[in-house]
Amino acid sequence: xxxxxxxxxxxxxxxxxxxxxxxxxxxxxxxxxxxxxxxxxxxxxxxxxxxxxxxxxxxxxxxxxxxxxxxxxxxxxxxxxxxxxxxxxxxxxxxxxxxxxxxxxxxxxxxxxxxxxxxxxxxxxxxxxxxxxxxxxxxxxxxxxxxxxxxxxxxxxxxxxxxxxxxxxxxxxxxxxxxxxxxxxxxxxxxxxxxxxxxxxxxxxxxxxxxxxxxxxxxxxxxxxxxxxxxxxxxxxxxxxxxxxxxxxxxxxxxxxxxxxxxxxxxxxxxxxxxxxxxxxxxxxxxxxxxxxxxxxxxxxxxx
Amino acid sequence: xxxxxxxxxxxxxxxxxxxxxxxxxxxxxxxxxxxxxxxxxxxxxxxxxxxxxxxxxxxxxxxxxxxxxxxxxxxxxxxxxxxxxxxxxxxxxxxxxxxxxxxxxxxxxxxxxxxxxxxxxxxxxxxxxxxxxxxxxxxxxxxxxxxxxxxxxxxxxxxxxxxxxxxxxxxxxxxxxxxxxxxxxxxxxxxxxxxxxxxxxxxxxxxxxxxxxxxxxxxxxxxxxxxxxxxxxxxxxxxxxxxxxxxxxxxxxxxxxxxxxxxxxxxxxxxxxxxxxxxxxxxxxxxxxxxxxxxxxxxxxxxxxxxxxxxxxxxxxxxxxxxxxxxxxxxxxxxxxxxxxxxxxxx
Numbered sequence: 001x002x003x004x005x006x007x008x009x010x011x012x013x014x015x016x017x018x019x020x021x022x023x024x025x026x027x028x029x030x031x032x033x034x035x036x037x038x039x040x041x042x043x044x045x046x047x048x049x050x051x052x053x054x055x056x057x058x059x060x061x062x063x064x065x066x067x068x069x070x071x072x073x074x075x076x077x078x079x080x081x082x083x084x085x086x087x088x089x090x091x092x093x094x095x096x097x098x099x100x101x102x103x104x105x106x107x108x109x110x111x112x113x114x115x116x117x118x119x120x121x122x123x124x125x126x127x128x129x130x131x132x133x134x135x136x137x138x139x140x141x142x143x144x145x146x147x148x149x150x151x152x153x154x155x156x157x158x159x160x161x162x163x164x165x166x167x168x169x170x171x172x173x174x175x176x177x178x179x180x181x182x183x184x185x186x187x188x189x190x191x192x193x194x195x196x197x198x199x200x201x202x203x204x205x206x207x208x209x210x211x212x213x214x215x216x217x218x219x220x221x222x223x224x225x226x227x228x229x230x231x232x233x234x235x236x237x238x239x240x241x242x243x244x245x246x247x248x249x250x251x252x253x254x255x256x257x258x259x260x261x262x263x264x265x266x267x268x269x270x271x272x273x274x275x276x277x278x279x280x281x282x283x284x285x286x287x288x289x290x291x292x293x294x295x296x297x298x299x300x301x302x303x304x
Numbered sequence: 305x306x307x308x309x310x311x312x313x314x315x316x317x318x319x320x321x322x323x324x325x326x327x328x329x330x331x332x333x334x335x336x337x338x339x340x341x342x343x344x345x346x347x348x349x350x351x352x353x354x355x356x357x358x359x360x361x362x363x364x365x366x367x368x369x370x371x372x373x374x375x376x377x378x379x380x381x382x383x384x385x386x387x388x389x390x391x392x393x394x395x396x397x398x399x400x401x402x403x404x405x406x407x408x409x410x411x412x413x414x415x416x417x418x419x420x421x422x423x424x425x426x427x428x429x430x431x432x433x434x435x436x437x438x439x440x441x442x443x444x445x446x447x448x449x450x451x452x453x454x455x456x457x458x459x460x461x462x463x464x465x466x467x468x469x470x471x472x473x474x475x476x477x478x479x480x481x482x483x484x485x486x487x488x489x490x491x492x493x494x495x496x497x498x499x500x501x502x503x504x505x506x507x508x509x510x511x512x513x514x515x516x517x518x519x520x521x522x523x524x525x526x527x528x529x530x531x532x533x534x535x536x537x538x539x540x541x542x543x544x545x546x547x548x549x550x551x552x553x554x555x556x557x558x559x560x561x562x563x564x565x566x567x568x569x570x571x572x573x574x575x576x577x578x579x580x581x582x583x584x585x586x587x588x589x590x591x592x593x594x595x596x597x598x599x600x601x602x603x604x605x606x607x608x609x610x611x612x613x614x615x616x617x618x619x620x621x622x623x624x625x626x627x628x629x630x631x632x633x634x635x636x637x638x639x640x641x642x643x644x645x646x647x648x649x650x651x
Binding site for chain 2: 038078082086087088089091092093095096097099100102103104106107110111116224227230231234266267268269271272275276278279282283284291298300302
């Protein structure tokens with residue numbers, strides 16, 4: 001492998017990593033607040049469809065991006081309503097929302113575009129004017145794609161938000177000991193809602209990226225990426241930097257899988273690698289992955 | 305007796321309310337498309353229950369949902385969440401198809417062997433997250449989801465050498481491995497793919513009820529689900545009980561492949577489960593993890609699945625997928641709210 005191949009491989013890895021990292025940062029924020037974010041897959045799917053609807057009917061990719069953010073936040077709001085306000089089980093809610101998104105997106109696809117498989121072609125997000133940087137083979141065009149610089153900033157920003165701001169401290173406290181947060185006069189429900197809504201915005205962006213890259217919406221286009229993002233966040237031990245590293249690892253295995261296609265290498269093994277790594281991490285073979293203490297437990301002030 | 309009826313009613317009211325609310329929401333969606341909700345629902349009911357063929361189709365659609373629902377319900381009873389029924393059923397179907405097509409057995413043993421293979425593959429796949437939970441405390445939800453993806457990847461890999469040329473299916477099973485159709489016994493169902501796997505599922509539902517409520521192991525499993533600390537204190541070997549519950553749940557899900565693989569297509573086909581394993585979660589939720597409730601819920605969702613296809617002329621068939629998801633979301637919300645209200649009343 002020469003330098004150019006390495007550069008192209010790095011670019012391919014980064015490209016695959018973008019949606020994982022966006023969604024995983026979102027999941028870290030939601031889960032640090034104590035709400036399981038299995039709904040990621042459905043939020044991404046809604047984000048992808050909303051981007052295409054916005055870009056198609058409003059004719060502007062940036063408005064499409066806004067639609068994706070709104071759809072992501074709205075889907076996350078449904079998750080927060082069921083789990084935080086009604087205090088129902090977040091795992092089941094997540095699976096319900098993923099089933100809802102799978103059905104609703106195809107329902108809209110058939111109703112609006114009269115096809116059960118794909119939308120017409122829409123514009124993608126325009127490149128940023130990076131000048132000479134954009135000329136670097138492989139990496140240049142990638143850095144000019146708007147969401148890539150956003151992701152590069154997002155990882156340190158999420159870390160800062162969680163570990164260096166009062167909001168982050170309160171959010172984490174709510175995920176660990178909601179009764180202590182409540183005793184300090186903080187709103188457990190308010191903090192959890194904001195964590196889940198932030199998750200919705202970021203996962204909506206992840207969906208928008210997929211649709212923008214592909215210039216269309218296709219049925220089930222997230223293809224389990226939401227679950228991979230959750231897995232990466234777990235392997236990264238609920239820490240944004242760790243989650244980003246795991247996303248890169250999973251992105252690299254996927255890029256390798258594509259590069260090795262047709263070479264006779266058992267690519268199914270590579271395909272299964274992220275899942276196996278996640279199971280090993282959960283079992284404690286890769287350091288101890290300890291979830292926030294109150295993760296998945298609805299907070300009931302009457303019971304404390 | 306009155307108190308007992310009261311208890312049944314308290315169990316049944318929230319899921320019925322959730323189903324009713326989902327149907328209303330679906331009605332709004334239908335009306336938004338300019339169709340009449342009553343007409344569409346009427347057509348759905350008349351097609352799914354009005355003719356022998358329709359009833360057969362409903363029963364056929366309900367069969368894998370029944371197995372998946374029982375699998376998830378058994379795990380729920382043990383305090384475990386089995387999101388892996390999809391992968392367990394998928395691998396079970398793969399194993400059954402291979403045994404049915406290639407095992408050099410006398411014909412009389414072929415069908416039992418194929419069923420056993422389906423159960424064993426499902427049990428093995430289910431036992432892994434059970435062991436990881438019991439031994440390392442690893443949460444089973446993510447692990448069962450990961451096991452689903454690994455099952456898909458493995459079958460896709462093996463399939464490259466095992467599938468018939470230019471297809472995504474295995475070789476046809478031997479005639480002796482076929483599960484007979486129900487219309488052989490009940491001519492009224494003529495032409496529908498409903499088969500005896502349904503009877504196996506009903507027997508299994510009955511057996512699960514006996515096991516859960518009439519045996520020591522079942523009792524221990526339920527205590528484990530209700531209060532793991534108390535179970536441990538009472539001397540239940542909780543780790544073993546968790547692995548056992550997961551293996552049994554996997555075996556039931558694996559057997560759920562029999563209807564499609566051994567009773568309908570007579571081969572394994574890529575993606576044949578089509579989400580039936582995930583739907584098992586909805587079935588178990590609505591059925592309140594009780595074998596009788598699960599059976600009724602599977603019938604309801606089966607009718608919805610077949611009915612969705614017949615109303616496709618008026619509204620997209622995906623309407624029923626939206627309905628199913630809404631039932632889940634409404635049901636868990638209703639359970640949480642009803643439970644809170646009940647606690648307030650007691651306080």
